[in-house]
Amino acid sequence: MPISPSRSLDRRRFLAVSAGSALGASALSACAASVDNGGGSGGKGSGGGGKTTLTVMSNDGELGSKEVIAYAEQTLGVKISLVTYDMTKLNAMLASKNPPDLVRGYGALDTPYFAARGLMTDLDSYFAKSSVIKVSDLDPVNDLWRFDGKKQGSGPRYGMAKDWSQDAMFWYRTDLFDAAKLDHPSATEPLSYDEWLDLGKQLVKRRLGKVKVYGMNAGGGNIQMFQQMTASAGGSLFADDLASLDFSSPEALKALSWYLEYAKANIGPSPANPNPDGWDWPAFQASRMAMSSAGYWFGGTIGADAKLTKVSRFAPAPQLGGGHRISPCFGATGYWMPKDAKNKDLAWKLFEWYMGGKPAKERAGSGLGISALKSMRSMMPQGTRYQKQAYEVQQQELPYLQVMSMTPYVQSTALDAVINKVLPGAIKSGTSAGKVADALNKQMNAAIAQGKELVG
Structure with missing residues (x-):
């Protein structure tokens, strides 16, 4: 009702x-x-x-x-x-x-x-x-x-x-791609998440075991990112009535497994290894990040650096595959x-x-x-x-905008807090995606249920 x-x-x-x-x-x-x-x-x-x-x-x-x-x-x-x-x-x-x-x-x-x-x-x-x-x-x-x-x-x-x-799109530095002898991403056809991850692994640079140049930033791990990935795989993270979610569905588990692989590879910031700068700009500007998951807005910041504009390019949102192309806000x-x-x-x-x-x-x-x-x-x-x-690139991406409805029963920051509570330990310990899904489901659905009861 x-x-x-x-x-x-x-x-x-x-x-x-x-x-x-x-x-x-x-x-x-x-x-x-x-x-x-x-x-x-x-x-x-x-x-x-x-x-x-x-x-x-x-x-x-x-x-x-x-x-x-x-x-x-x-x-x-x-x-x-x-x-x-x-x-x-x-x-x-x-x-x-x-x-x-x-x-x-x-x-x-x-x-x-x-x-x-x-x-x-x-x-x-x-x-x-x-x-x-x-x-x-x-x-x-x-x-x-x-x-x-x-x-x-x-x-x-x-x-x-x-x-x-459209915030799942990404910016990349052509100079770092050229130095690694990698082809630039297409301006029209989206990469699969697996292709994107493979590029990140090839672009990362380490010295004495420590990351000196991030290969990519796939995002800090938030509920909307998992919504987008799950949808692009053909599923839905939330139930139709938005009163529960399920990370253990085949599509959502595929998204979670991908993110855990990205985080364990330590090629970019994650809840287990946050970016000390707080956001991507300082690293991207200083040639310490090859790809940044940021929407069109990031280009306005790039525009203030004439040298950076020469090597910065924009690309469509990656897709997990198996579903339909989606590029949300x-x-x-x-x-x-x-x-x-x-x-x-x-x-x-x-x-x-x-x-x-x-x-x-x-x-x-x-x-x-x-x-x-x-x-x-x-x-x-x-x-x-x-x-x-x-x-x-942005004009070609517009048709793939789609509204992804957030649950009305709990604020998204509460769900993100669960992700940032569960994932760091799971990433460091190598916990399986299935067990991580169970932990996320238990804690998030409890918060959603409490909110639904209070709203009536």
């Missing part, structure tokens, strides 16, 4: 929120700023001079940037109170019914969890009246911000991506409006400008992600050889 999105947050639902996020909240925590919520009757906030204050939970480089604050002050006549993005802080604000007016989030991950608990505002009426953002212009990736009470991809729109990427980072937000109409005006106005056009031309509006795709940079190559 669909979960009604209209119910308010009572204690039972707050416990559901807290239980779902407890295991993974630390992965998202940051130093939260002090809050001026600006609540009050009639949508008026407590800003100085009678101005309404919009409380925005975001990063300071996005809706907390100087440009956004200036626009809010001068055009909308409101003040911005920035709260640094923090999942634990957000859960507490939602529970107190004093949430931010706009919240940064991940459509692929957050939508089912928060919408199922009735914590998100249905934005369909706002989109219908907008002269800036037309529903017909929304890229299909925005369906990750929809939830029909059972799964993602249909139903009301609860948010919108600011930009996005793991984030769809954007913004949403809590159900209990105090200043919805003003928040929408800021949302509308940021998502469809000048900032959206600037993002589209930066190479730091694909525009969430189809009409702005032509603004993607193509001025240099590496930009043109990345653009062409």
